[in-house]
Amino acid sequence: MSTLGRYELLRPLARGGMAEVYLARRRVAGVEKRLVIKRLRKDRSRDPRFLELFMREAQLSMSLVQQNIVPVFDFGRIGDDVFLAMEHIDGKDLGSSLAKDRGSGMSPLLAAFVAVECCQALDHAHRRPENVIHRDVTTRNVLISWDGEVKLADFGIAAVVGDASGALGTPGYMAPEQARAEPTDARVDIYALGIVLWESVIGEHVRPSTDRAATIAAAKSGELPPIDPELIPEGLATIIRHATANDPGERYSSARNMAEALDNFLLSERARDPGPAPAQRLAEWLKQRWADARDELSAPMPAAAGAVVSFLDDGVDKIGGSRTMRSIAETAADEGELDTPPPHQIIEDAPADRDSRPIPVVTMQT
Incomplete structure (x- = not known):
């Protein structure tokens, strides 16, 4: 040790x-x-x-x-x-939990609950004075505790508005402008969360993850499959379409606005199914998913x-x-992923023209 x-x-x-x-x-x-x-x-x-x-x-x-x-x-x-x-x-990430049973996701109510909790995290980051953009919102970066708490992880490639360009992130969740290395803003996180919401219900990737070239090409073009109405109710489908619009101007203008739409959907779902609280249901879903x-x-x-x-x-x-x-x-x-990065993730090196002067680092006393 x-x-x-x-x-x-x-x-x-x-x-x-x-x-x-x-x-x-x-x-x-x-x-x-x-x-x-x-x-x-x-x-x-x-x-x-x-x-x-x-x-x-x-x-x-x-x-x-x-x-x-x-x-x-x-x-x-x-x-x-x-x-x-x-x-x-103390829990699991959403991506590996969905992978436990491919093609079988969570209920629309639970998916909306997870997404609205992520909206709270993104709203906090986006409203910081620095306007922090996550740029890698994926199911793997959404953590769920055994008690049903939801947390967003890994701001490793986060950027601030004005310094948010370059094809950094995971192509399966990238907005078109992000995949094309164009200037971006907080709406790339809205787009990615829309994909996470979609995948949470269907239980599989919206974009193919085995063919790297195809995934990147689909990200650049903004190509997405049609939403299956048998799996996703129209109220939630409308939110997904709005969040994943190719034109950033047609997406939710903020994570808070997306959260409001999700809250309205949750209210209607809770009126139809007034069972245990969403967090309690989410905890039970996670435990059942990992029953082994x-x-x-x-x-x-x-x-x-x-x-x-x-x-x-x-x-x-x-x-x-x-x-x-x-x-x-x-x-x-x-899952045997030690030393193996996700096959559909591309993280580019820092731009070559970046100032290469050494940066002072805090030194801890041992």
């Missing part, structure tokens, strides 16, 4: 072209805190371009404090190690491990109970 300052790195969870992700812990006053460490690869940490991108992610992420956004609460440098620490979510892991979920932690907590910072602890903690990165490892 290796250490990184005050953190113990328990095991690797994922590795990409820019960074490595680890399950980690920190012991404080006899209590074990589990978290996720994202560390810039050593071969990248010496490159000012990648260092700048990583620092930007840390700075933007730490400025976003909202209940539907996975919090990043620590950032630093120890020798050649540049890293950030984020909350470890139920024994693991209910197993107590080893006595030596102590209580497991998730936390935002050193002063705010939230008891997570005795269940095994899970995260989006662990999900990727479970």
